[in-house]
Amino acid sequence: MARSDGKDHGPIDILVDHWSTDAERDALQHTFIDHGAEELLPVLHGLHERAGVVLLPGVQSLGERVRQPTPKNLLFARDRVTKAGRQLIFIADQHVGFGEPAIYARGELQEFNLLDIRIGPDGKGVGKVAGADKVTYNKQSKMFEVKNYAELPARLVDVHVEKMTR
Numbered sequence: 001m002a003r004s005d006g007k008d009h010g011p012i013d014i015l016v017d018h019w020s021t022d023a024e025r026d027a028l029q030h031t032f033i034d035h036g037a038e039e040l041l042p043v044l045h046g047l048h049e050r051a052g053v054v055l056l057p058g059v060q061s062l063g064e065r066v067r068q069p070t071p072k073n074l075l076f077a078r079d080r081v082t083k084a085g086r087q088l089i090f091i092a093d094q095h096v097g098f099g100e101p102a103i104y105a106r107g108e109l110q111e112f113n114l115l116d117i118r119i120g121p122d123g124k125g126v127g128k129v130a131g132a133d134k135v136t137y138n139k140q141s142k143m144f145e146v147k148n149y150a151e152l153p154a155r156l157v158d159v160h161v162e163k164m165t166r
Helices: 021-034 036-047
Strands: 013-016 052-056 069-083 087-093 110-118 125-131 135-138 143-146 156-159
Touching: 013 069, 021 036, 021 069, 021 135, 021 143, 036 069, 036 087, 036 110, 052 087, 069 135, 069 143, 087 125, 087 143, 110 156, 125 143
Parallel strands: none
Antiparallel strands: 013 052, 052 069, 069 087, 087 110, 110 125, 125 156, 135 143
């Protein structure tokens, strides 16, 4: 994946350990509807294990340690087939920082971030990131997603899925 500012900042990898269950989705959905998006972080923290991790590129020219990828845990991950291809939803409890200078992405600001990645039939996709105030729950698809997806800027471009084996 690449960021959308036109510069090559290196690859962003999203590794999924497991897909979140319907029960985990339902717990988040009930909290979202009953109490609002600002109450989702405590529910996310109650999940037993992370669903995956996003690895952000390191910061070049600032020493050996900061060249290493910056991991951000994903506490929720869902995948669904759509008419247009595929939709991948990931939720992190930390600021993800796509489209920002890499040094800022290394911070550990705790906040709700939803990554909504849509992949077309050609296997290529685009990803957008939203905070809690820009998230909605689609009752038809039973998925959290970015509210007004078309209005937000793309933060990830040239997204493609690679199957890894262990």
